[in-house]
Amino acid sequence: MSSQSSHTSVPDALATAQRCLTELVRTIDRLEQQVGGGLEMRRVRSDTEHLRESLSLLKEAAPRARQVPRSEMVPVPDQPYDRQLWADADDEGLGARDRHAP
16 A cells, blocks of 8 residues: 555545445454454454544544645755854864864
8 A cells, every 4th residue: 555655645545544444344243243242342343443533533634734834945045154153063073173072
């Protein structure tokens, strides 16, 4: 699914997940008829309900996530920066210019 996910829209992916979850619930119903409703089946049902709730929350959050404005590009000037901006800065990996490494 990873190669397909890059070409799938969020609404399409959510709809696919919903269809898969619906099919999972149907399969669990059939399985429960065969094996009964013991503790393990109750756990599977509970997990399925958590998936349903999580998918619902994801559907609610997805439109908001798409509405978050992307950061705008910040122009970087071609002229050099004022050297005073870096006067007291450490050189990464080397430390401050006026100090020696330990």
